[in-house]
Amino acid sequence: MTNDAPSPADARQDSANHGADHWAGQDAWCLLHTAFGQGAHFLHTWAAWRADPLRPRMLHYVALTPHAPDVPHPPAGGGWPPLPADPVARALALQTQCAGLVPGQHRLCFEDGQVLLTLCIGPAQALLREQQFEADGVVLAQAQPDGCTPDPWDDWAVKALVRCCRRGTQLTLWQPQPGVQHSLRQCGFVLQEPPDGIATDCVAAVQTQHGVFDPRWELKTTREPWRRARAAPQSCAVIGAGLAGASVAASLARRGWQVQVLDQADSPAAGASGLPVGLAAPHVSVDDCVLSRLSRSGVRLSLQQARQLLIAGQDWAPSGVHEYLFDEQAPQPTRWHRHAAWIKPGALVRAWLGQPGIQFRGGVQVQTLQRDAAGWTLLDPAGQAITTATRVVLANATGALPLLQRTQAAQPDLPLGWHQLPAVYGVRGLVSWAAHDAPETRPFPPGPVNGSGSLIPHVPYDGDTRWFVGASYQPLGPPEWPDDKNHGANVLRLEKLQPALFEALTPVFEAGALQAWKGVRCVTADRLPMVGSLQDEDQSLWMCAGMGSRGLSHAPLCAELLAAQWAGEPLPIEASLAQALQARRRGLGAKTSPV
Ligand SMILES: Cc1cc2nc3c(=O)[nH]c(=O)nc-3n(C[C@H](O)[C@H](O)[C@H](O)COP(=O)(O)OP(=O)(O)OC[C@H]3O[C@@H](n4cnc5c(N)ncnc54)[C@H](O)[C@@H]3O)c2cc1C
Known part of the structure; x- marks a missing residue:
């Protein structure tokens, strides 16, 4: 072991020891590490990736850890040498996240989303069974030099690990023991034998043994549907330039796709995503239901995107949110969500669409899709071709189902999975807003509150500071409520949330001085987004829609999920959670009728 910082070449050599020596010139590289510890190996691999001019575009690092990591700043102890260049910023970024x-x-x-860490916290075997990817390299560590002791690696654990391997996956075994060596051989790994086979990892200062996954038997994995979704980056079309479409475009463009985003409106964020400001805050439930798990992961990703792309204090603020529960007579701020924010959706949409590889085309309504041998042709209402694409993503919210039905009517034999979608319906909503007095003397809370509706109290907008209360909820179908009725519903929410503020604002309500923003949410019966392929064999038509009232929390995660499926990468969420979001889920146990 050395105490000097490794040079980039050393770092490359170190990463080579960890199985990444084959990444040169690859589009993506995926390393699975079975003991994250305090993240030191991840930081070294990241440093090696940065230092290597031949690095892959995307580095995926999937790590298992029995407990939430306690990342020191910078990682220390346990014999890790100092990190190479600019270590503190990277360690701090890891610690923060x-x-x-x-x-x-x-x-x-x-x-900027090119180094993706998928951290799996909990029992290794169970979490390995939630994975859908093939690792290029595996580091199997039975105990971390920085003190973390993961689960023992018996036959069952190694079998779960093998699910994440392809023929040729490189293995680095730390601290080889006869038991685990036997299990690895049983499961199809070929281990290098001494004297060449055992070496010392100069970063981790542990004995290592190398190997490769190369079983003597044929692998029966080709029928797994997720493997058929993979496609090399080329060009694709996304219909809809709201939070869903723009985030999908950004996730695909980051992976090398050339993306055309089409919208019937002249400018982006013209639908529900034209909402002036909204909250990204986790949903909490006693049983930690699918929606809660999804929103928890989603909000983190949304905040990362906002931090990376938007101007804090202007386009968004990591304000946190106080959530009030109403079990008692008076509302109590019973939950403080630190990882929560207000965000202007339009700013995020425009930032995503401004990424390299994305072209926005406004003023084009897609009326039908025509399938031929080469791919899809998108047609306008006059039957004229708008564009062609090998893959298409429907991210046009409540417009997606009618578009599929029109397409089906024109081509009855085309296998389109629209009848397997959950019930989808549009829900109108109105946000009430007004500008603050200067100076403001009314008792506004310092930050956003939610529970019964929401109040976002201090948002800079067009030269003044505004407050927003929302949002009314009225299914499409019956005649639209007049604005006054919507404002009334919002004011009632405010009275429940902030009684003293409600009193102080009564003159504003009585003067009819509230302004309005209106939109339509695309809601599914089970309140979960729809993400996935619409066909089994030919996975060229996809959907990302149904964001409901939580587009700010869900859209970036859904986009990463879709892009990960196209690239055959590790999923950002557990496979079982991804399954619950599958667009064609009718009949898979989900509620399907409107509620
Ligand atoms: C009143 C209200 C308050 C809300 N508050 C919050 C909040 O606080 N937090 C939160 O996270 N979410 C909130 N939401 C929900 C959030 O706005 C949505 O979840 C999100 O904007 C949906 O994004 P989307 O891209 O799926 O849909 P949209 O933004 O509606 O985008 C769909 C796009 O598809 C286009 N399109 C449709 N059909 C076609 C076609 N055939 N051809 C071409 N283009 C087409 C439309 O023009 C539109 O631009 C609120 C919504 C409302 C209405």
Whole structure:
């Protein structure tokens, strides 16, 4: 072991020891590490990636850890040598993103989303069975030099590990023991034998043995549907330029796709995503239901995106949110969500659409899709071709189902999965807002509150500071409520949330001085978004819609999920959670009728 910082070449050599020596010139590289510890190996691999001019575009690092990591700043102890160049910023970024993680699977993004850490916290075997990817390299550590002791690696654990391997996956075994060596051989790994086979890892200062996954038997994995979704980056079309479409475009463009985003409106964020400001805050439930798990992961990703792309204090603020519960007579601020924010959706949409590889085309209504041998042709209402694409994503909210039905009517034999979608319906909503007095003397809370509706109290907008109360909820179908009735519903919410403020604002309500913003949410019967392929064999038509009242919390995560499926990468969430979001889920146990 050395105490000097490794040079980039050394770092490359170190990463080579960890199985990453084959990444040169690859589009993506995926390393699975079975003992995250305090993250030192991840930081070294990240440093090696940065230092290597031949690095892959995307580095995926999937790590298992029995407990939420307690990342020191910078990682120390346990014999790790100092990190190479600029270590403090990277360690700090890791430490910041690791704060407050709970058991489960988490996606942490670095380097503008090119270095993705998927942290799986909990029992190794169970979490390995939630994975859908093939690792290029595996580091199997039975105990970390920085003190973390993961589960023992018996036959069952190694079998779960093998699910994440392809023929040729490189293995680095730390601290080889006869028991685990036997299990690895049983499961299809070929281990290098001494004297060449055993070496010392100069970063981790542990004995290592190398190997490769190369079983003598044929692998029966080709029928797994997720493997058929993979496609090399080329060009694709996304219909809808709201939070869903723009985030999908950004996630795909980051992976090398050329993306055309089409919208019937002239400018982006013209639908529900034209909302002036909204909250990204986790949903909490006693049984930690699917929606809660999804929103917890989603909000973290949304905040990362906002931090990376938006101007704090202008386009968003990591304000946190106080959530009030109404079991008692008076509201109590019973929950403080630190990882929560107000965000202007339009700013996020425009930032995503401004990423390299994305072209926005406004003023084009897609009337139908035509399938031929080459791919899809998108047609306008006059039957004229708008564009062609090998893959299409429907991210046009409540417009998606009618578009599929029109397409089906024109081509009855085309296998489109629209009848397997959950029930989807539009829900109108109105946000009430007004500008603050200067100076403001009324008792506004310092930050956003939610519970019964929401109040976002101090948002800079067009030269003044505004407050927003929302949001009314009226299913499409019956005649639209007049604005006064919507404002009345919002004012009642405010009275419950902030009685003293409600009193102080009564003159504003009585003067009819509230302004309005209106939109339509796309809601599914089970309140979960729809993300996935619409066909089994030919996975060229996809959907990302149904964001409901939580587009700010869900859209970036859904986009990463879709892009991960296209790239055959590690998913940002557990496979079982991804399954619950599958667009074609009718008949899979989900509620399907409107509620
Ligand atoms: C009143 C209200 C308050 C809300 N508050 C919050 C909040 O606080 N936090 C939160 O997270 N979410 C909130 N939401 C929900 C959030 O706004 C949505 O979840 C999100 O904007 C949906 O994004 P989307 O891209 O799926 O849909 P949209 O933004 O509606 O985008 C769909 C796009 O598709 C286009 N389109 C449709 N059909 C076609 C076609 N055939 N051809 C071409 N283009 C087409 C439309 O023009 C539109 O631009 C609120 C919504 C409302 C209405």
